[in-house]
Amino acid sequence: MEMEKLVSLCRRRGFLFQSSEIYGGLNGFWDYGPLGVELKRNLKDAWWRDMVSAHDDLDTLAGAPSPYEMVGLDCTIIMHPQVWKNSGHHDLFVDEMVDCRESKKRYRYDQVLGRWASCDGKKSQGPPKQLSGPTFDVKGAEYDKIFVTSIGEEPESEIERRAMKHFKLRAKDADKLSWDGPAVTLDKINVADFDKTLGPDATGLGTLTEPRDFNLMFPTTIGALAGEEGRAFLRPETAQGIFVNFKNVIDSTRVRVPVGIAQVGKSFRNEITPRNFTFRSREFEQMEIEFFCHPDESRKWYEYWRNRRMAWWQEMGLAGDRLILRDHHADELSHYSTGTADIEYAFPFLPEGEYGELEGIAHRGDFDLRSHMEGKLDPNSCPLTVQLGEDGKPLHRGSGKDLTYRDEVTNERFTPHVIEPSAGADRGALAILCEAYTEDTAPDDKGKEQTRLSMKFHPRIAPIKAAVFPLVKKDGMPEVAKDLYRALKKKFPAFYDEKGAVGRRYRRQDEVGTPYCITVDGQTLDDKTVTLRDRDSLEQVRIRLDDAVEEIERRVTG
Numbered sequence: 245m246e247m248e249k250l251v252s253l254c255r256r257r258g259f260l261f262q263s264s265e266i267y268g269g270l271n272g273f274w275d276y277g278p279l280g281v282e283l284k285r286n287l288k289d290a291w292w293r294d295m296v297s298a299h300d301d302l303d304t305l306a307g308a309p310s311p312y313e314m315v316g317l318d319c320t321i322i323m324h325p326q327v328w329k330n331s332g333h334h335d336l337f338v339d340e341m342v343d344c345r346e347s348k349k350r351y352r353y354d355q356v357l358g359r360w361a362s363c364d365g366k367k368s369q370g371p372p373k374q375l376s377g378p379t380f381d382v383k384g385a386e387y388d389k390i391f392v393t394s395i396g397e398e399p400e401s402e403i404e405r406r407a408m409k410h411f412k413l414r415a416k417d418a419d420k421l422s423w424d425g426p427a428v429t430l431d432k433i434n435v436a437d438f439d440k441t442l443g444p445d446a447t448g449l450g451t452l453t454e455p456r457d458f459n460l461m462f463p464t465t466i467g468a469l470a471g472e473e474g475r476a477f478l479r480p481e482t483a484q485g486i487f488v489n490f491k492n493v494i495d496s497t498r499v500r501v502p503v504g505i506a507q508v509g510k511s512f513r514n515e516i517t518p519r520n521f522t523f524r525s526r527e528f529e530q531m532e533i534e535f536f537c538h539p540d541e542s543r544k545w546y547e548y549w550r551n552r553r554m555a556w557w558q559e560m561g562l563a564g565d566r567l568i569l570r571d572h573h574a575d576e577l578s579h580y581s582t583g584t585a586d587i588e589y590a591f592p593f594l595p596e597g598e599y600g601e602l603e604g605i606a607h608r609g610d611f612d613l614r615s616h617m618e619g620k621l622d623p624n625s626c627p628l629t630v631q632l633g634e635d636g637k638p639l640h641r642g643s644g645k646d647l648t649y650r651d652e653v654t655n656e657r658f659t660p661h662v663i664e665p666s667a668g669a670d671r672g673a674l675a676i677l678c679e680a681y682t683e684d685t686a687p688d689d690k691g692k693e694q695t696r697l698s699m700k701f702h703p704r705i706a707p708i709k710a711a712v713f714p715l716v717k718k719d720g721m722p723e724v725a726k727d728l729y730r731a732l733k734k735k736f737p738a739f740y741d742e743k744g745a746v747g748r749r750y751r752r753q754d755e756v757g758t759p760y761c762i763t764v765d766g767q768t769l770d771d772k773t774v775t776l777r778d779r780d781s782l783e784q785v786r787i788r789l790d791d792a793v794e795e796i797e798r799r800v801t802g
């Protein structure tokens with residue numbers, strides 16, 4: 245599927261609009277239209293229901309080490325600035341950026357593309373650098389050799405095969421692969437490492453300034469206080485609100501560890517290169533769980549959440565092989581993490597064989613709670629800068645509050661370990677839109693096969709669940725159809741349409757992904773039955789008019 249077609253459908257049918265479009269738009273910001281808002285809301289509601297409100301806390305769920313509780317939270321977007329100091333975002337949440345001396349253009353290091361990418365969102369057009377000897381092109385940059393290294397126990401021949409495929413080399417170019425140089429790993433970041441190994445000059449962008457860090461948090465000012473005193477930030481993730489409220493939740497409820505605290509909400513990142521539709525936006529929504537457990541149990545819980553979250557995305561309709569669960573290699577892990585897996589989707593805008601992250605599941609140990617208790621007093625254990633006061637003592641400390649937990653049964657006191665499944669609602673909605681987009685054929689009103697565009701959303705996620713049509717606008721059919729429409733609308737979004745040929749009405753609903761259409765016709769007036777048409781199978785069955793609401797409800801929630 246070409247991405248342009250989906251982008252055009254989204255605009256045409258009211259899923260997504262560029263923010264502030266009448267003023268030329270604002271890069272990295274998107275508005276959800278009437279259908280888009282239903283789609284994203286359905287995704288968030290399904291997540292909340294499946295993870296939190298409908299969670300069974302009495303029994304051990306399949307794969308879980310024990311029963312556990314789940315509660316929700318809704319925290320502010322602006323928090324005390326010290327939260328971000330202790331979380332590490334103030335000092336470490338940075339992207340690398342360079343400027344081209346010749347073209348004056350700015351480039352950011354794009355981990356997905358694995359190269360320096362122009363900040364105007366277009367492919368780099370910098371002057372190609374002449375390298376001696378045979379050179380070849382890797383994503384627009386010229387190289388004379390690719391260095392690869394093994395991953396785990398994989399045989400060299402397999403690595404070579406994958407390297408050839410990844411870099412689109414032909415057999416005769418095999419000598420351009422080498423195992424004796426600086427190492428890069430063969431996954432999506434290998435081109436990145438390769439660029440870093442050779443330096444930005446090797447990317448063909450001309451002479452670049454030294455890479456420098458750019459903090460992705462949006463600064464803002466609280467009240468009338470100017471300068472550092474009033475300086476605050478829009479949250480770049482919802483997670484920290486959960487950590488700083490851990491004690492409040494434990495003290496104010498009867499929940500006991502193991503417990504998950506969930507939050508859905510907006511996050512903001514001043515991405516240097518927003519791109520790929522909503523995939524990399526500057527304002528987006530996250531669906532995050534911080535799951536607190538005993539350190540000895542944490543590995544089992546990590547495995548549980550890794551599998552549970554993958555299964556959930558599959559249930560949402562991402563059931564094909566475009567969705568993968570990828571465990572991070574040891575050298576990709578954050579310094580505090582003993583395990584991270586990404587759920588990734590093969591978005592159509594990515595090169596073949598590459599995937600974009602929908603959700604990360606990380607074993608974070610006690611890093612966050614400990615940071616908010618103690619601050620970062622040891623620069624060797626965490627690279628945060630510790631400012632010292634005149635008395636030589638650290639100026640910057642944690643909250644000083646005790647965020648440890650005492651188990652009432654065993655009386656043991658410990659700092660819980662945390663497993664964090666952190667998903668993006670916008671990336672999720674985008675993956676669902678990409679997966680749903682289908683071009684096939686269906687018979688028109690005269691029975692002739694015509695190409696049709698349909699959005700094959702899972703019924704639970706579909707913005708409109710059912711549409712009702714009177715076959716013709718006479719003989720009392722509209723009245724019967726309107727009554728049915730009103731009855732359906734009390735339960736979920738439904739649509740009424742009496743305009744044009746019925747085949748055309750079906751097509752319009754296929755295009756917005758409505759799973760079921762009900763037609764009231766002459767026979768309805770005789771025997772009180774209606775036609776129920778299935779969007780995907782195109783099967784039409786007659787059901788009793790009186791059963792229609794219940795039947796649709798069963799199908800969309802079942």
Ligand code: ATP
Nearest residue numbers: 513523524525528530601602603604666667668671
């Ligand atoms: P990336 O490496 O793609 O920038 P990340 O690893 O920084 O993502 P996390 O910090 O783990 O992302 O955030 C959790 C989730 O939030 C991501 O899996 C993604 O779904 C979503 N997310 C993060 N940044 C953005 C963004 N700029 N636009 C839309 N969604 C985002």
